[in-house]
Amino acid sequence: MLISMPRRRIAAALASAVLGLGLLTGCGDDVSCGLDQCTVTIARETNASVEVLGVEAKFVSADDSTVTLDVAGEQIQVTKGQQAVDVGGLQVSLSSVTQDAVQIQVSR
Structure with a gap:
């Protein structure tokens, strides 16, 4: 039993790492991601357009x-300073709007 306990911990750690990497998939030059949240420009x-967390x-x-x-x-409207909008299993909120770009936060 003592031998299988470390193996379970290693398997759990690997599974967590793979899940974390999966959440980062789709992050490109216009996307900066943490574990379960991305800042998108x-x-x-x-x-x-940009793909983030598997969604365009x-x-x-x-x-x-x-x-x-x-x-x-789905077409949504996000307003600066207001609550995030739920869409496609994600929470989307507006960080900033400039003449050239918009910056949004996307999280699971």
């Missing part, structure tokens, strides 16, 4: 404080 141009997010439109995105095939 999307250009303010027609059809700009596309820029649709924006004004000074509200951004419309297509996330996982």
Whole structure:
């Protein structure tokens, strides 16, 4: 029994590492990820998109404080300073809006 106990711990540690790496899949140059949350920067141009946590997010439109995105095939609006929006199993919130880009937080 003493021999199998360390093996279980090693297996559990490996499983956790694989899960963590799986959550990071899809993170690219415009995406900075932690274990279960990503900061995403999307250009303010027609059809700009990025894949994050296995889901595609596309820029649709924006004004000074509200951004419309297509996330996982659903169109949503996120407003700076307001609660995150649930979509496709993710929580999406707006961090900032500039003339050139929008920055959102995406978490599981």
